[in-house]
Amino acid sequence: MIPGPYLLYLGAATDVLAVKTARGIAVWRPGAAIGEMAEPECTVSVGLPRMTIAQGVAAGAKTLVLGFANAGGTIDETTSGVVLEAIAAGLNVASGLHMRLSGAPGVAAAAERAGVALVDVRTPPALPVGTGKRRTGRRLLTVGTDCSVGKMYTTLALERELRARGVAADFRATGQTGIMIAGSGVPIDAVVSDFLSGAAEWVSPDRSDDGWDLIEGQGSLFHPSFAGVSLGLLHGSQPDALVLCHEAGRETIRHTRDYKVPDLALCLERNLEAGRLTSPDVKAVGVAINTSGLQSDEAHAHCLAIEDRLGLPCQDPVTMGTNRIVDKLLACFAPSVPA
């Protein structure tokens, strides 16, 4: 979907949060990007060599990735100048901004003349309606007590741990940052609702190598605004395994005041209950906690308490890794024996 290697454009960012996408690519896909490019005002880096477009092309870059976020998600004059320059140099361009690349003056025509692709990762591909038909292969889905509790990070950390053990595993992206990191995927919250399950089926098709599709979860069954997305993703994913994600200390559901973050056991049980519709033997294999709000000793005690109560390995993927969750996963699902 997005041809690599990438040249990452950081714009005029002065805040690491604004370059979350570029940083995600640099951290999770070393080698996917060969350089970064930025305006003189930019004060941050993702640790790659600074390059011009010409230097990027000479080094083999195939796509300029807009790796920053801005208020409003628009493509301003500076950015559209950079995009036109990249196109003229023969680069494809990928963007996760709200405004489509073709909405910037002259960009669509320039891309057509140059024969390069414009990839707006917020725009879903053409999708089928879900069928519920059972697929081959193994799938894990991260589910959450809320939005923004670390589902993408956890899914990528599980991929890294499985690959380190020689187990085939692929992160399947369902959000725009994830799609940039993976180079493909489906922005599930931008999909027309009739195609929700179909989008999840499409992003994790049949596989026959005993490896795992690790599907990035979205939202929460307990979020009053977005639970429909979470349920469609859960059904379409047909997960064999679930990992529950949560942020320690969060008390109310994001962007609401009146909704409490659910109890972890209840949240997991509801996900298993709903998941059984399309995957009757779905199992929980672990809990991933974002403990960034706690001291280190508190964090360990917090995870241990959850572990005791739920009977599942519980780790903060950032500070503790995911090795014990992966142990549990592999213990539950031994590779199938060839006939």
Place this chain on the structure above:
Amino acid sequence: MIPGPYLLYLGAATDVLAVKTARGIAVWRPGAAIGEMAEPECTVSVGLPRMTIAQGVAAGAKTLVLGFANAGGTIDETTSGVVLEAIAAGLNVASGLHMRLSGAPGVAAAAERAGVALVDVRTPPALPVGTGKRRTGRRLLTVGTDCSVGKMYTTLALERELRARGVAADFRATGQTGIMIAGSGVPIDAVVSDFLSGAAEWVSPDRSDDGWDLIEGQGSLFHPSFAGVSLGLLHGSQPDALVLCHEAGRETIRHTRDYKVPDLALCLERNLEAGRLTSPDVKAVGVAINTSGLQSDEAHAHCLAIEDRLGLPCQDPVTMGTNRIVDKLLACFAPSVPA
């Protein structure tokens, strides 16, 4: 949204199923349409006076409604000729076909020149993200064991019964046929999934007259393709009351082979459980069964058995009405006493 009264265009239909939309309007909104118009080949009627466009305009029609369905949902040359003629005569045009009215040659420009509106009921309006904020007023949602089990019919029948008793009640449409009947609504399966709950909140806003919003349900929590839509609608609706809809004798979920229609008690329990997130006191008040596949005596026995097992009034709205379900509804929810 759709200015009335309507002139209903039946096209060249030779089958009553093809004019379901026109028929729905004629049956459920007597007076909303003042006439029907059709091609010479058309062999069906919805019981209204046959008129030309000129006669319709003379009789006061404000909108030509394309009241038929066809394979592919396209606007063919004959239809687009009729649409252009209607526009030239000063009529607005409303369509539930898959192809947008503005996609037919010359239609958009003609409508702009004439200053009339083109309403594609499959195209959702601009919608907010759901908030989960508790609304005033009372809401009932129909939920189902499957798609196409009679949720729209049941919801309209409940409206008729409540109005006959002098209780303010408004059908809130969430599908294209329903929107044509109501004259407004939201095609929930065409909404971008991020806005699912927001769409349901938008279609049934605060109300303060002690009346009921009766929200047309869609899909089923047990449909592997569409449960996300059903859950978003359930959460956004914040229903005080649920009516469960089912078709007697249906064994497998529509458009699937491997999925069984759920047990009614389980289906109702799951809807109540999920509904409590945004409406903690939600209650089931009845069961509506489509018994069209049964003999009359079998149908009564079937409903009685369900009534005994679920402890709720159970009726086929087509052959038995909804009086007992409405009795239960009104008994559960006495009008609030002014302070």
